[in-house]
Amino acid sequence: xxxxxxxxxxxxxxxxxxxxxxxxxxxxxxxxxxxxxxxxxxxxxxxxxxxxxxxxxxxxxxxxxxxxxxxxxxxxxxxxxxxxxxxxxxxxxxxxxxxxxxxxxxxxxxxxxxxxxxxxxxxxxxxxxxxxxxxxxxxxxxxxxxxxxxxxxxxxxxxxxxxxxxxxxxxxxxxxxxxxxxxxxxxxxxxxxxxxxxxxxxxxxxxxxxxxxxxxxxxxxxxxxxxxxxxxxxxxxxxxxxxxxxxxxxxxxxxxxxxxxxxxxxxxxxxxxxxxxxxxxxxxxxxxxxxxxxxxxxxxxxxxxxxxxxxxxx
Amino acid sequence: xxxxxxxxxxxxxxxxxxxxxxxxxxxxxxxxxxxxxxxxxxxxxxxxxxxxxxxxxxxxxxxxxxxxxxxxxxxxxxxxxxxxxxxxxxxxxxxxxxxxxxxxxxxxxxxxxxxxxxxxxxxxxxxxxxxxxxxxxxxxxxxxxxxxxxxxxxxxxxxxxxxxxxxxxxxxxxxxxxxxxxxxxxxxxxxxxxxxxxxxxxxxxxxxxxxxxxxxxxxxxxxxxxxxxxxxxxxxxxxxxxxxxxxxxxxxxxxxxxxxxxxxxxxxxxxxxxxxxxxxxxxxxxxxxxxxxxxxxxxxxxxxxxxxxxxxxx
Amino acid sequence: xxxxxxxxxxxxxxxxxxxxxxxxxxxxxxxxxxxxxxxxxxxxxxxxxxxxxxxxxxxxxxxxxxxxxxxxxxxxxxxxxxxxxxxxxxxxxxxxxxxxxxxxxxxxxxxxxxxxxxxxxxxxxxxxxxxxxxxxxxxxxxxxxxxxxxxxxxxxxxxxxxxxxxxxxxxxxxxxxxxxxxxxxxxxxxxxxxxxxxxxxxxxxxxxxxxxxxxxxxxxxxxxxxxxxxxxxxxxxxxxxxxxxxxxxxxxxxxxxxxxxxxxxxxxxxxxxxxxxxxxxxxxxxxxxxxxxxxxxxxxxxxxxxxxxxxxxx
Numbered sequence: 030x031x032x033x034x035x036x037x038x039x040x041x042x043x044x045x046x047x048x049x050x051x052x053x054x055x056x057x058x059x060x061x062x063x064x065x066x067x068x069x070x071x072x073x074x075x076x077x078x079x080x081x082x083x084x085x086x087x088x089x090x091x092x093x094x095x096x097x098x099x100x101x102x103x104x105x106x107x108x109x110x111x112x113x114x115x116x117x118x119x120x121x122x123x124x125x126x127x128x129x130x131x132x133x134x135x136x137x138x139x140x141x142x143x144x145x146x147x148x149x150x151x152x153x154x155x156x157x158x159x160x161x162x163x164x165x166x167x168x169x170x171x172x173x174x175x176x177x178x179x180x181x182x183x184x185x186x187x188x189x190x191x192x193x194x195x196x197x198x199x200x201x202x203x204x205x206x207x208x209x210x211x212x213x214x215x216x217x218x219x220x221x222x223x224x225x226x227x228x229x230x231x232x233x234x235x236x237x238x239x240x241x242x243x244x245x246x247x248x249x250x251x252x253x254x255x256x257x258x259x260x261x262x263x264x265x266x267x268x269x270x271x272x273x274x275x276x277x278x279x280x281x282x283x284x285x286x287x288x289x290x291x292x293x294x295x296x297x298x299x300x301x302x303x304x305x306x307x308x309x310x311x312x313x314x315x316x317x318x319x320x321x322x323x324x325x326x327x328x329x330x331x332x333x334x335x336x337x338x339x340x341x342x343x
Numbered sequence: 344x345x346x347x348x349x350x351x352x353x354x355x356x357x358x359x360x361x362x363x364x365x366x367x368x369x370x371x372x373x374x375x376x377x378x379x380x381x382x383x384x385x386x387x388x389x390x391x392x393x394x395x396x397x398x399x400x401x402x403x404x405x406x407x408x409x410x411x412x413x414x415x416x417x418x419x420x421x422x423x424x425x426x427x428x429x430x431x432x433x434x435x436x437x438x439x440x441x442x443x444x445x446x447x448x449x450x451x452x453x454x455x456x457x458x459x460x461x462x463x464x465x466x467x468x469x470x471x472x473x474x475x476x477x478x479x480x481x482x483x484x485x486x487x488x489x490x491x492x493x494x495x496x497x498x499x500x501x502x503x504x505x506x507x508x509x510x511x512x513x514x515x516x517x518x519x520x521x522x523x524x525x526x527x528x529x530x531x532x533x534x535x536x537x538x539x540x541x542x543x544x545x546x547x548x549x550x551x552x553x554x555x556x557x558x559x560x561x562x563x564x565x566x567x568x569x570x571x572x573x574x575x576x577x578x579x580x581x582x583x584x585x586x587x588x589x590x591x592x593x594x595x596x597x598x599x600x601x602x603x604x605x606x607x608x609x610x611x612x613x614x615x616x617x618x619x620x621x622x623x624x625x626x627x628x629x630x631x632x633x634x635x636x637x638x639x640x641x642x643x644x645x646x647x648x649x650x651x652x653x654x655x656x657x
Numbered sequence: 658x659x660x661x662x663x664x665x666x667x668x669x670x671x672x673x674x675x676x677x678x679x680x681x682x683x684x685x686x687x688x689x690x691x692x693x694x695x696x697x698x699x700x701x702x703x704x705x706x707x708x709x710x711x712x713x714x715x716x717x718x719x720x721x722x723x724x725x726x727x728x729x730x731x732x733x734x735x736x737x738x739x740x741x742x743x744x745x746x747x748x749x750x751x752x753x754x755x756x757x758x759x760x761x762x763x764x765x766x767x768x769x770x771x772x773x774x775x776x777x778x779x780x781x782x783x784x785x786x787x788x789x790x791x792x793x794x795x796x797x798x799x800x801x802x803x804x805x806x807x808x809x810x811x812x813x814x815x816x817x818x819x820x821x822x823x824x825x826x827x828x829x830x831x832x833x834x835x836x837x838x839x840x841x842x843x844x845x846x847x848x849x850x851x852x853x854x855x856x857x858x859x860x861x862x863x864x865x866x867x868x869x870x871x872x873x874x875x876x877x878x879x880x881x882x883x884x885x886x887x888x889x890x891x892x893x894x895x896x897x898x899x900x901x902x903x904x905x906x907x908x909x910x911x912x913x914x915x916x917x918x919x920x921x922x923x924x925x926x927x928x929x930x931x932x933x934x935x936x937x938x939x940x941x942x943x944x945x946x947x948x949x950x951x952x953x954x955x956x957x958x959x960x961x962x963x964x965x966x967x968x969x970x971x
Contacts, residue, residue, distance in 0.1 A: 070704055076384055078413055080406075088744055089756055092708075092734050096760040099706055099732040104413040106406050116402055120617035123624075128403055128616070131639035132410040302756070303748035310751075325759035390698055392727055394720075418727040420720050430716055434931035437938075442717055442930070445953035446724040 035337035039150040040158040043168040043208045044234075051211065055176050057333035058326075060343055065100065065329060072102025073341035080133035081107030082125070082149075083160070084116070084140040089302060089324070090160050090170070094137050097331035101341070106133060126152045134339060138162070156338050165231070167200040170301055171208035173330040174201075177323040178257055181297050186213040189254050193220040194261030194281060194307065196227040201301035202261045203231055210238035217242040218251045222277045225267060247280050252291040258283070260300045260320075262307050285311040292317065299323050349651035353464040354472040357482040357522045358548075365525065369490050371647035372640075374657055379414065379643060386416030387655035394447035395421030396439070396463075397474070398430070398454040403616060403638070404474050404484070408451050411645035415655070420447060440466045448653060452476070470652050479545070481514040484615055485522035487644040488515075491637040492571055495611050500527040503568050507534040508575030508595060508621065510541040515615035516575045517545055524552035531556040532565045536591045539581060561594050566605045572597070574614045574634075576621050599625040606631065613637050663965035667778040668786040671796040671836045672862075679839065683804050685961035686954075688971055693728065693957060700730030701969035708761035709735030710753070710777075711788070712744070712768040717930060717952070718788050718798070722765050725959035729969070734761060754780045762967060766790070784966050793859070795828040798929055799836035801958040802829075805951040806885055809925050814841040817882050821848040822889030822909060822935065824855040829929035830889045831859055838866035845870040846879045850905045853895060875908050880919040886911070888928045888948075890935050913939040920945065927951050 034050065046054075064070045079098045083091050086109060095105050107129075108116065116125060122145065129136050130153040138149050143163025150157040161167040178185050190209060196202050196219055206227060209217060217240055219227050226244060235242050245251055252258070263281055268274040283298060300308055300320040312318050336343060348364065360368075378384045393412045397405050400423060409419050421443075422430065430439060436459065443450050444467040452463050457477025464471040475481040492499050504523060510516050510533055520541060523531060531554055533541050540558055549556050559565055566572070577595055582588040597612060614622055614634040626632050650657060662678065674682075692698045707726045711719050714737060723733050735757075736744065744753060750773065757764050758781040766777050771791025778785040789795040806813050818837060824830050824847055834855060837845060845868055847855050854872060863870050873879055880886070891909055896902040911926060928936055928948040940946050964971060 068704075072704070076382075076386070076414070076416075078410055088736060088753075092736075092756070092760055095734045096706055099734070100704070102704075106409050106413070108402060108406075119619065121624075124617060125402075127635055128406070128638055131635070132406055132642055303752060305747065310749075321755055321759070324756055328760055390696075390700070390728070390730075392724055420723045420727070422716055422720075433933065435938075438931060439716075441949055442720070442952055445949070446720055446956055 036340045037156050038338055039156055040168050041147050042166050043171040043204055048211050054333050057343055058176055058330045061329035061332040070100050073336050075102035077103040077339055078133045079103055079105045080129040080136045081105050082129055082138045083109035084113045086110050087139055093327035094331055096328050097335055101332055123152045130155050161200055164198050164200050165203040167204040170201050171204040173326045174205050175208055176330050177326050187215050188256040189216045190214050190257045191218040191220050191251055191255045192259045195225045195263045196221045197225045199261045205259055206231055210234055210240055219244045220248050255296055258298045260307055282307055284309045285315055288317050350654045351470050352652055353470055354482050355461050356480050357485040357518050362525050368647050371657055372490055372644045375643035375646040384414050387650050389416035391417040391653055392447045393417055393419050394443040394450045395419050396443055396452045397423035398427045400424050401453055407641035408645055410642050411649055415646055437466045444469050475514055478512050478514050479517040481518045484515050485518040487640045488519050489522055490644050491640050501529050502570040503530045504528050504571045505532040505534050505565055505569045506573045509539045509577050510535045511539045513575045519573055520545055524548055524554055533558045534562050569610055572612045574621055596621055598623045599629055602631050664968045665784050666966055667784055668796050669775050670794050671799040671832055676839050682961050685971055686804055686958045689957035689960040698728050701964050702729040702731035705731040705967055706761045707731055707733045708757040708764045709733050710757055710766045711737035712741045714738050715767055721955035722959055724956050725963055729960055751780045758783050789828055792826050792828050793831040795832040798829045799832040801954045802833050803836055804958050805954050815843050816884040817844045818842050818885045819846040819848050819879055819883045820887045823853045823891050824849045825853045827889045833887055834859055838862055838868055847872045848876050883924055886926045888936055910935055912937045913943055916945050
């Protein structure tokens with residue numbers, strides 16, 4: 030059945046969606062995942078074209094949208110990397126979006142500036158999907174993160190979450206925190222160095238939603254309580270003094286030794302990837318590691334999203 | 344019915360085509376546009392592969408060919424941008440074309456050097472389509488420009504045209520002027536600074552075809568007479584002395600104020616896009632603006648072209 | 658019939674295959690070539706996705722894999738060039754491969770480091786195909802080279818081969834030499850300057866296989882005996898002293914004049930392409946030239962490979 034509330038919808042922020050919306054998405058994603066596993070995916074979007082406008086590079090998110098579209102028989106057009114840079118210098122964003130709006134059936138956009146996706150949605154007649162803009166919004170990442178939590182625990186409510194790393198500039202972390210305001214986490218720990226704490230507007234939203242949260246500096250202090258640890262990268266460049274970075278980096282690195290010493294056996298570690306060294310490779314083969322599952326979930330969740338928005342019957 | 348005159352044909356210059364050829368193209372394009380609007384495009388080119396050899400960057404033309412191919416179920420392969428540059432440095436053009444000729448069913452080429460498309464057509468057995476080479480030829484742009492005029496006015500003959508901007512180095516402008524020699528415009532104004540006037544060979548062709556044309560320096564002098572104003576960009580770098588550019592730039596910028604003051608209500612403004620500031624954004628929402636329609640027409644016109652050349656029955 | 662020995666197989670080195678394996682591959686390739694010629698290729702791989710992970714640039718190999726996949730109805734995702742470079746700097750190879758393993762049904766990898774493809778195959782669950790890594794292995798190139806010899810001579814055994822050029826660093830030449838150890842060449846001449854002779858491990862393998870080979874410095878000395886001349890490029894940068902290069906370059910350039918003077922009429926010249934000036938353009942139109950045929954054979958051979966590995970019934 031075509032989901033009317035979803036048809037033609039823009040995806041700008043995770044906060045545009047209700048729990049019911051996400052429930053529909055997750056059910057559809059589950060069907061997609063089943064069909065992928067069984068190797069029999071119907072060509073629901075044959076003849077459709079998805080524009081991928083990546084003004085900022087992103088291999089993982091881009092390829093996952095591309096895979097999602099192509100698994101369903103759709104085609105993609107677009108640009109990324111160098112080409113996008115030169116585009117960004119010349120033509121204004123509105124004209125570029127109008128071009129894609131004339132060619133494609135939906136537009137996926139990534140852009141470094143906050144608000145670009147919303148602006149694109151205002152210009153375009155076709156649905157626009159934000160694949161990350163500015164420092165806060167990456168709604169499809171949050172969708173697949175929540176889907177993965179639900180797959181692992183059977184629920185998103187009632188769990189203790191820790192979000193670790195750069196909560197100030199990292200859009201995946203912000204989106205995940207905002208997404209939790211749609212649910213009832215038992216407790217949320219925001220673990221970061223003081224310089225990289227979550228932005229006031231994000232914390233205001235947590236308060237408004239009544240989410241019990243606490244800001245802490247050291248993972249060790251809370252690790253034993255967590256059901257879900259969402260790790261993100263801390264970039265050395267964020268620190269005015271590199272020695273400051275060297276001092277803190279150890280506190281934000283997740284190792285097998287640390288987990289085995291201090292975490293609950295049920296703990297699951299998420300990461301939007303790519304990672305550099307914030308999760309050591311020896312975690313990969315432990316039951317804690319859920320980030321590869323999470324990465325693979327990008328495809329069925331984005332397949333579900335595209336088919337709901339484009340009105341394809343599953 | 345397969346159009347025999349079109350099957351396997353190279354597209355090098357707009358002057359290779361007759362009015363009858365273009366009539367067939369426009370009728371096919373109209374069918375394509377209808378099918379696009381109704382969302383039921385048959386996969387006429389399924390299994391076919393179109394090579395896109397963009398030795399010079401072009402997002403708009405490239406994506407429009409790619410969309411046209413994919414809407415009809417064809418696939419594309421190829422290169423653009425940086426990669427093309429490094430290719431251009433190493434292997435000779437003939438070997439690169441032979442490679443694509445061995446892989447694909449048709450080759451779309453853009454290249455900075457005049458004559459590249461013709462040379463490629465001599466090397467390749469498969470049809471070659473010029474997506475812009477050198478300073479004069481961009482035949483598929485001219486096709487969609489003419490198609491748009493016809494869609495707007497019901498005819499291409501009998502209208503008063505102004506072509507504005509860089510008529511010396513701009514290949515879209517030259518191709519449009521040359522294309523008009525296949526028709527009977529009532530009058531053609533070539534509006535440019537003296538340095539950027541149309542090339543002698545283009546004017547010779549106008550004379551040969553008996554097109555009444557006049558070269559003028561200021562748009563204001565002729566704007567009131569025009570049915571169609573074709574705007575192109577003037578690059579500052581064309582002027583040996585930047586102060587010269589500053590002096591003239593105002594005369595070549597099309598604004599809402601100017602149009603409302605001096606143009607006929609029926610005037611329609613075309614532009615091959617991308618634009619920088621030669622048409623101000625406040626024109627976009629006036630009835631004068633036809634350039635977004637024109638850009639969208641790139642897809643059905645190129646769909647028609649590909650299906651005629653590859654012998655697909657509509 | 659699905660070829661069980663091929664299903665899900667990694668393709669790392671040509672030496673992983675037996676003559677029987679290659680016989681199956683060549684028969685399948687012949688069917689593919691017939692279907693391509695007749696313009697009726699079944700969509701055997703519809704719904705499948707092939708990841709193209711080109712960490713090192715390669716237009717020809719990449720586009721030939723892409724064409725092979727798309728001719729059979731499969732889709733491709735991936736990266737190449739600049740983007741690949743920045744990837745190579747950040748994320749580790751294993752994580753990148755895991756990402757592609759989660760998205761696609763097979764992974765084609767090119768990488769400058771020896772052993773990358775094998776490492777990727779260890780990380781990935783899906784089949785991995787080496788599209789060239791390090792200095793020795795380019796198995797799919799060797800496959801199409803052998804297929805071309807067989808098409809030209811009806812056999813690979815019993816012929817006299819010359820392999821010319823950079824036998825030390827050139828992976829296409831090394832792979833071809835290694836491939837010949839699976840067959841019974843009558844004689845194999847390794848023609849190169851002393852600095853660029855074949856590596857010890859390659860020669861050890863020739864000896865082990867009982868292939869009669871000889872290292873020579875001048876093509877002229879052996880040209881008259883050859884049935885097959887496999888030419889590869891010598892890069893000026895390989896010589897510590899450029900004057901050394903200038904001295905030898907003439908001995909390694911294949912011209913029409915040389916061939917007409919000294920070669921047997923049955924000689925056929927192969928080259929993995931791209932070439933710069935090691936075969937002059939006047940050879941192209943002689944019966945000696947088999948390198949364009951060889952290049953075109955990349956598509957049916959890779960179509961055969963993909964369909965065997967992915968278990969598609971021809």
